[in-house]
Amino acid sequence: MGVAAKTRVVHAALIVALLWPAIQMTLALRSGVSPWKLAGWGMYATPRFAMLGMEVYGRPAPGGDEVQLHDPGPAVRNEATALLESYRWLHALAPRRRFVDAVFAEHPDWASVRIVVSRPAMDARTGMIEMRHAEYAHPRK
Numbered sequence: 069m070g071v072a073a074k075t076r077v078v079h080a081a082l083i084v085a086l087l088w089p090a091i092q093m094t095l096a097l098r099s100g101v102s103p104w105k106l107a108g109w110g111m112y113a114t115p116r117f118a119m120l121g122m123e124v125y126g127r128p129a130p131g132g133d134e135v136q137l138h139d140p141g142p143a144v145r146n147e148a149t150a151l152l153e154s155y156r157w158l159h160a161l162a163p164r165r166r167f168v169d170a171v172f173a174e175h176p177d178w179a180s181v182r183i184v185v186s187r188p189a190m191d192a193r194t195g196m197i198e199m200r201h202a203e204y205a206h207p208r209k
Contacts, residue, residue, distance in 0.1 A: 102157045120152045121186040124171060126178035134182070137171065144170045155185055160202060168206045180207045 069077075088107065096103045124137040140148065147167040154162040164183065171181050183204045188197050 099159075099161055101161060102159065105157045119188060120156060122148060122152060123184045123186075124148075125182040125184070126171065126175055127180045127182075128175075128177050130179050132179075137175075140171075141174050144174050146170075152185075155187075159187075164204055164206065172208055178208065180205060182206070 092106045093103070095101050095106060124140070125134045126137060127134045137144075144167070147170040151162060151164060151167040167183070168181050172178060183206070185202050185204075186199050187202075189200045190196070191198050
């Protein structure tokens, strides 16, 4: 490889290194990916909280009253742990299908599942920590 080719490679690497923080920040803002992931610099300005919470509700029949899942079995607990760990980094992009399938397997009479995930987040406007809640509804397929 000649000097000119090496120079182009170095310039390309420098451009990518300069542009990546803006790209990662855009991903974090638009898709909800944690600023602590994807080699971004947002982690230096965003606290990382270990606490996450989740509530699960099911509707036994169309039009029936929604009930909260209080005592999940081992399969649902394992999938909940995996979902929350994924959610910690990916937020809304975290895959929920395996967890939902485990809940439906444990509760075959449920027609739908609603997941409410709670996580602390810093409000950029006020600088205060607040709980953010996200809901995800999954009908039985």
